[in-house]
Amino acid sequence: MVCASFAAAATSFATPGDSPVTWAVTPSNVEGPDGRSWVELELDPGASVDEHLAVRNLSDRDVTFALTAADGYFTPTGRFNMLPGDKQSVAAGIWISMDKTVTVAAGGTAVVPFTVTVPDNATPGDHAAGIAASIYSQGGSDGTQLGVESRVGFRVMTRVKGEVRPALSMKATASYVTSWNPLESGSADLTVDLENTGNVRLSVYPSTMVNDARWPAAGTEEARTLELLPGDRRTVSIHVPHVWPMGIMTIPLTVSQGVIAPDGATQSLDPVQESVTLWAIPWPQLAVLVALLLLLAGLFRGRTRRKKELVRLVEEAREAGRREAGNPLISGRYPGSGKSVRTQ
Structure with a gap:
């Protein structure tokens, strides 16, 4: 059994019988880490570019790390991840070439070059990959045979030049939660299915206006929007309290959206709007x-x-x-x- 994890910051990993290993992986230039959190590229089909990554060994012994690249994706909670080692990459993960291992001295940093090569037939739009340094342990302290791989890395986003086609699909349903106290209001729960049907990354922010108050999707904040890669699907929930039952009700739903450019800037698009109908029968x-x-x-x-x-x-x-x-x-x-x- 293989247990894999992916972290975008420094992490520690303890192997049986050895001291813990702590390391970090970041984008860099030829001299070392350059302050970037991940790599953003914009290339023509068939073009290539050389980049660098820095592996910092924060532990007290020399460590040999495996270097891997794989297709990237966002988890349902919105965290970036890359395919585990037992999954075959078919997209941007195979565009990256580099050494397979690197040995880093205790307390030292190694800079490793890597190359991103876009195929001639690559489709325009955004393509996500991840790059990581990992260590692997076989067997546990209790004698069990458990393979554990721990990875630390960052995302590599490549925008292939061509026609940019942003598109967002939305489907929403709603249900009413009755308060059986006739002197208290109930609440409404909205389930919103979002899908990026275009070819570029989108930042989206679902919300609704009820009783002159704005209610966002659960887990989102004003300063944090959801990010959807092309083809990504995400289901979010919006809980609206203080809704009095009025029979057939219509709740307006708005999804603000924007295109994320390779430089990180967001170009706003017209919001997607929909009215969600629900039955709110005043039983009490x-x-x-x-x-x-x-x-x-x-x-x-x-x-x-x-x-x-x-x-x-x-x-x-x-x-x-x-x-x-x-x-x-x-x-x-x-x-x-x-x-x-x-x-x-």
């Missing part, structure tokens, strides 16, 4: 409304029953009065005499 409020209606209906039926009972009692009293007035034995009078008699 409807339950309260139904309860109130049932209460009012009960009160109304009770009032109606009492009114009917009162009418019935009045009618019975009237009927009793009429019977009493029409019966001489009950009234105590003989018809036509005008005299009353006392009965015993």
